[in-house]
Amino acid sequence: MCSIKLASLYSTLFEIGVVKFGHFTLKSGLQAPVYVDLRLLVSHPDLLEAFATEVWNTLKRGGIEYDIVCGVPYAALPLATCVSVRFNVPMVIRRKEAKGYGTKKLIEGDYKQGQRCIIVEDVVTSGASIWETVELLTAEGLTITDAVVLMNREQGATKNLKDLGITLHSVCHLTECMKALHQLGKIDAETVYKVTKFLEINNETKIPTHKAVTSCKERKILSFKERASLCQHPLTKRIFGIMEEKKTNLCVAADVTFCAKLLEIAETVGPHICVLKIHADILEDFNSEFPEKLKDVAKKHNFVIFEDRKFADIGHTVYMQYTKGIHTIVEWADIIDCHPLPGPGILEGLKQAGIKKGRGCLLIAQMSTKGNLVPANYPEATAHFADHHRDFVIGFIGQSRLIPDPTFINFTPGIKLEESSDSLGQQYVTPQEAIQNRGADVIIVGRGITDANDPQATAAEYKKAGFDAYSQLL
Numbered sequence: 001m002c003s004i005k006l007a008s009l010y011s012t013l014f015e016i017g018v019v020k021f022g023h024f025t026l027k028s029g030l031q032a033p034v035y036v037d038l039r040l041l042v043s044h045p046d047l048l049e050a051f052a053t054e055v056w057n058t059l060k061r062g063g064i065e066y067d068i069v070c071g072v073p074y075a076a077l078p079l080a081t082c083v084s085v086r087f088n089v090p091m092v093i094r095r096k097e098a099k100g101y102g103t104k105k106l107i108e109g110d111y112k113q114g115q116r117c118i119i120v121e122d123v124v125t126s127g128a129s130i131w132e133t134v135e136l137l138t139a140e141g142l143t144i145t146d147a148v149v150l151m152n153r154e155q156g157a158t159k160n161l162k163d164l165g166i167t168l169h170s171v172c173h174l175t176e177c178m179k180a181l182h183q184l185g186k187i188d189a190e191t192v193y194k195v196t197k198f199l200e201i202n203n204e205t206k207i208p209t210h211k212a213v214t215s216c217k218e219r220k221i222l223s224f225k226e227r228a229s230l231c232q233h234p235l236t237k238r239i240f241g242i243m244e245e246k247k248t249n250l251c252v253a254a255d256v257t258f259c260a261k262l263l264e265i266a267e268t269v270g271p272h273i274c275v276l277k278i279h280a281d282i283l284e285d286f287n288s289e290f291p292e293k294l295k296d297v298a299k300k301h302n303f304v305i306f307e308d309r310k311f312a313d314i315g316h317t318v319y320m321q322y323t324k325g326i327h328t329i330v331e332w333a334d335i336i337d338c339h340p341l342p343g344p345g346i347l348e349g350l351k352q353a354g355i356k357k358g359r360g361c362l363l364i365a366q367m368s369t370k371g372n373l374v375p376a377n378y379p380e381a382t383a384h385f386a387d388h389h390r391d392f393v394i395g396f397i398g399q400s401r402l403i404p405d406p407t408f409i410n411f412t413p414g415i416k417l418e419e420s421s422d423s424l425g426q427q428y429v430t431p432q433e434a435i436q437n438r439g440a441d442v443i444i445v446g447r448g449i450t451d452a453n454d455p456q457a458t459a460a461e462y463k464k465a466g467f468d469a470y471s472q473l474l
């Protein structure tokens with residue numbers, strides 16, 4: 001049972017449209033029957049102040065001591081500001097991006113190393129945004145052990161943050177709010193049932209691990225030349241050699257539907273790339289002469305060919321998909337990729353055909369798309385898998401570096417010069433973000449280059465951005 005005071009606050013939240021019931025898509029891509037939009041609080045200063053007082057009381061009841069507050073940008077900034085002003089606690093502001101001029105600070109405000117900071121958040125699902133803020137403030141020397149949230153959706157954040165050493169204090173819980181609204185006659189039993197079921201099924205959302213598992217600070221960054229010298233697999237050695245010689249870590253994804261167009265792109269971007277990635281199955285006029293023509297261009301411009309087939313079946317089937325049919329991929333693709341999901345059999349099947357031809361395989365550890373279902377522990381399991389198949393696995397496709405081993409190549413798709421997304425869930429980060437913060441070695445760029453007015457000049461631009469980003473780490 002919640003207090004009368006909280007019940008009346010819940011009722012007001014419902015009246016002003018902060019808590020809504022219906023069909024919503026969350027930031028993670030998950031479809032939910034309930035949505036909490038606390039950004040609306042800024043239009044109700046009395047309510048904002050009432051909740052700031054509840055935040056303060058929650059921390060007081062928990063006996064939490066702190067010197068500074070910091071709101072998770074941007075939605076929790078008004079709440080943190082209100083706590084700061086109302087209770088006279090100094091505040092710092094975390095910027096989402098460093099300023100490109102002046103001090104280039106990521107945190108605004110005065111603070112000293114070792115000061116205790118409390119993180120203030122409006123709503124939590126997995127706790128990812130709180131954790132991002134904790135990581136950043138900790139790197140700046142602040143001490144963080146606790147966070148406080150206004151509305152806990154009860155979908156895993158408390159446990160996720162506890163596992164990371166952060167105690168989460170919650171002013172309101174979604175189930176409690178829903179029960180209060182039902183008792184007050186604001187919502188019906190069916191809505192309560194739907195939301196309860198949704199929360200039961202989705203109570204273990206994870207903090208996505210898109211940041212490099214092994215950060216650049218923790219591993220020594222080697223030049224591509226040094227990495228080539230360490231490799232056992234001839235193909236990995238060759239790719240690092242090309243990267244060093246051509247000063248490029250750019251892979252172009254030529255997703256076009258006619259062979260002539262693909263060959264034209266290969267000619268145009270060839271001088272700027274180390275790898276050309278294709279999807280042979282989208283070529284409407286694929287024919288037996290095409291692979292030979294593509295191999296000639298690859299030889300001329302010194303790049304390797306990657307067929308992004310994303311194999312995902314049992315060993316016997318993938319062996320046939322790799323070697324038979326109209327594409328006979330094994331005959332011309334230096335690199336292929338597969339999902340490790342089916343288990344070791346998939347690699348055994350591909351290896352039977354690929355090893356003797358000196359081919360290599362990338363394991364798909366993470367996807368770049370919004371709402372993808374890759375579980376949090378999948379990338380680590382993929383890394384383990386790679387370790388046991390070094391004779392064929394040459395690296396990973398993913399959004400973060402999985403293991404520091406410099407003999408694996410990390411390819412990252414979802415790259416554009418500006419952070420953005422497409423209408424079908426693709427999410428883009430910049431070459432700098434992918435390489436410097438997420439540990440990518442090779443950036444995969446598709447439409448950013450192929451749809452540009454001048455693909456050659458744009459490829460040169462991406463080549464420079466990617467190579468500079470890596471060189472700055474050395």
Ligand SMILES: O=c1ccn([C@@H]2O[C@H](COP(=O)(O)O)[C@@H](O)[C@H]2O)c(=O)[nH]1
Nearest residue numbers: 253366367368413414426445446447448
């Ligand atoms: O997680 C993944 C895995 C593969 N891709 C592939 O990369 C390119 C990206 O093309 P853009 O035009 O730059 O979006 C495309 O061929 C995908 O099949 C990926 O995007 N995400």
